[in-house]
Amino acid sequence: MIKTEKVLHLKSSRGRKVRVVREHYLREHVPCYSSLCQAQCANEGKVLSGEVTHYVMPDAGVARDFMEILEFREIQGIVFTQTACQAVQHSRGRRQYNRLRSLLKDPRHHCILFANEFQEYSYCPREKGEPQDKWQTRCVYHAAVWYHDHLAGLKPVVMITEDQTAVAEYSSLNCGVYVLCTQEYLQTFWPELQAALELYCSIAQSLQEKGSEGTEREYTEHLPAEILEAGIKSGRYIQGTLNVNKHRAQHEAFVRFEGSSNKSSELNSDVLVCGGKNRNRAVHGDMVAVELLPKGEWRGRTTALTEGQGEEKGDETQSQPMATGRVVGILQRNWRDYVVTFPPKEETQSQSRNSQRILATPWDQRIPKIRISTQQADKLQDHRVIVRLDSWDSTSLYPNGHSVRVLGRAGELETEVQTILIENCIHVPPFSEAQLGEMPVSSPESPWSVDPAEVITRRDLRQTHLVFSVDPRGCEDVDDTLSIRSLPPGPRGERLELGVHIADVTHFVKEGSLTDLEARARATTYYLADRRYDMLPAVLSADLCSLLGGVDRYAMSVMWDLDAQTLAVNKVWYGRTLIQSSYQLYYELAQALLNGEEAEVPELARLPPEERDAKLAQLTQALETLTHVLRAQRDKGGALELEGVEVRAQLDEDRNITALVPRQPLEVHETVAECMIYANHWVARKIQESFPQQALLRHHPPPRQEFFNQLQDSARARGFTIDTRSNKALADSLDRAVAPGPSACPVRAQYYHSGLALDRYTHFTSPIRRYADMIVHRLLTAAIAMEKGAGPAKALASNKELEEVAQQINNKNRAAQHAQKVSTELFQCLYFRDKDPETDERCVADAVIYTIRANGMLVFIPQYGLKGAVYLKNREGQVVSERQDGGCDWQTGSLQRYLDHITTTTAVGTSTFNLFQHITVRISVQPSRCHSDTIRLEVVSNRPHQAPETQVQTTQPQGARGRSQLVQEVVRQAEASQQAEEKRGRASKLSTEEREFRQSKCPNLYSLLEEVRELALLDLAAYCGAFHGLNQHADRLSGLTILLYILGVITMVTRLYLGTSLVLFGK
């Protein structure tokens, strides 16, 4: 080893230049991490493949400014030198450096780090007077030459640089080592990767323009990191995440502080940040430090519904003044990719010809306009484009960015769906060849079959257990199956065995494999209104891990040995099994069998009658036992979920309501759900016993009080008291409120709560669709192995790692929920976009008022499963007023809000709108050029909508079906217009490409709703759909109805706002 000295010229965080002398050690052996190594380097871990045409070595400047290009997965065989990495670290900060590090760590990217400055023969000391960038380029060139020689010339090495003199100087020095500038490199080696070249041009342009900025200061300088840190410690500044109010994006933002960082005891809420100057270049999502303003300058948040984007000066209501502050520094930027729309021609024409600096408007209203240099401003009008932010200096009114990729024409279905994915950071490219290469083969020519070696290690249930699945009709991915049978009597009497068998996904997906990493990155399957993006390749999700009927499948099983009388659990068995499902039932069929109705079981159709009857009896018996077991568990007080409340109206022949019945649509539905909850609970117990520190559990946060306050008030106004402090208290008070009701009431309401009986809960039953379940499967496998005496095969993930994964999963689940919601809204807008609200009767619908606001109310439209705001006051100060015939007009007047109703008063008279009242609304679309279109609702009449005669009313949830038709019609339209485009021969190439991303074309709405339910995001459709039949009878709504309504709304609110998240237990 050789010791030498290395002189570094660094920049301190305050911008001062510092000269540092460091001892520097050189070694002869530094691993090259290439599979072509001829010198027995200690190449452990990630190694570069020899199967690329060349290796590429970016110099420091390229690594610093063009790393986004090197992130393209197509570009393989990248050698990052230590010189280049250090340049990124020193000049681009921690965020960019971390990005580079994760690139190096990720096995899906074919790149490695070569520590050239520790290599005795590739290191070159800096010469006196040599500029840093020249020296760095020389270092990288020497590294390239060494690398090429080290591999005995087996692979050409291409160095890329932006320094033209370096190209001239080095390119002809060594044969086998090429020096090119980045653009030439991309054109020569990756001509088909057009996107990379476009991105290169965009970044190069933005770098060029950067020099020519003004010097006038628009914002206060940010404080240096040390001062911010000290200030946060002392309590002078508050640290938190900036949240911009979407409806008042320019003016109102809040800083949600992180609990521990808040030293100021009087603060118990968010800090309000008013206006752009106080926000001081912080972007929605950034971690910032704020300083509080003097109390005299504190302001309140806006409470009124804001109509459109316009200003409503003097008309807005402010709440109590709250802590108000200004941003003094940015602790961490959390910038992502943003979708923007370029300005219309008129606005760009004044600019210069070749390169235009334009202000692009982000789709997300919370993000400020972004300044971009581009030559395509005219061409890309009306297109959606992805951009990234580069910088925001105090001299610039807007942040600077560059464009990355064009998504397509705004307003087209594919463009808008891609926009939703990008905006929610959902990245779902088709699975790569390398990932698919890890998958087992299963095709008609060579069908997959069980491995005899594997069979020995598993418990074989194929002959001994009647296994079946119950799913929504048409379900493709069956990830859970059930079994129930009698066991020989034990010492304490009769015994039953209940089994839940889940697809053994982790048998096929090994931890750390490429497929595993992809699944972890996705974290979940994404369900949009018209399509889904799977977490796992189709060979698993639709085939080998789908527990279809009549084929052998590997499963992960939990089996309970139960006392047939008391249903007490004698013992539980967990383990890997081999199953063959006999029946693939759907809910309606299973329920029909239970009810003793005539039903055709497809699996039995071809059997001779006698055999069929015997098998049918056996199956029915199994279903009955299963239902009996779970019903008994419920009645024992093993209450499970608050979600079990739904109301159905019973009608007589004249369609009058005779009763309101709370119940599940099908009991078998509930039974299956409860089996899964049961399995999740027992697996949680098992892994928590084995790994008290590492168990990944599902956490239902307690209800957030503020969301319930209004409902509480509403209930109080109607004569009920509701305790919402916990789910238990909530259920109890609802019980009490029912008790003194009319004694003839035939209804016994049941309220379930996951926390009453099942204190521990985890994700186990959907490993095809959720990565959390895959982690749990691995933990369970390790727990079983430990029990058998084997130590865990490999060290389990640390708490920190698990916490990171849990955080990632929670983020992705939120993204999935949000994307689903936004895509539903997109379809609603596309559906109504071309309909004339004045003449098309589909634009007029019945709506239920579910929340009262200061200048209007929120309503739900069962027919379309649509929620939205209805304004009773407009910008001209007019209010909605009811005419004699029930219709409504705008009149000059005033508005008064009460707990459970809102009234408008005009010269004509007073109109009242009550909570839970049915009204008639007109639906129209408010188009937006840069953002998503929005649905607008106006009151047509404050009476229920008189539906046309043809519309048959049923007690089935109509929201679901109405929406499915809506989605189908929009898809049909989009395809028709696409075909028309193709006919005219000018179909955009881009959208064809994007279309390949679609993995499932036919929507399965039932499975969609199932998933929504799982995600705890169910909208009101299922609840209010049942109420649709009531709309003619609004006056008959009794106290009970209102109570049940409230309950439905509470459940809805709970689901919308709380969701579920993962926590690490035992910390």
Ligand SMILES: [Zn+2]
């Ligand atoms: Zn080597």
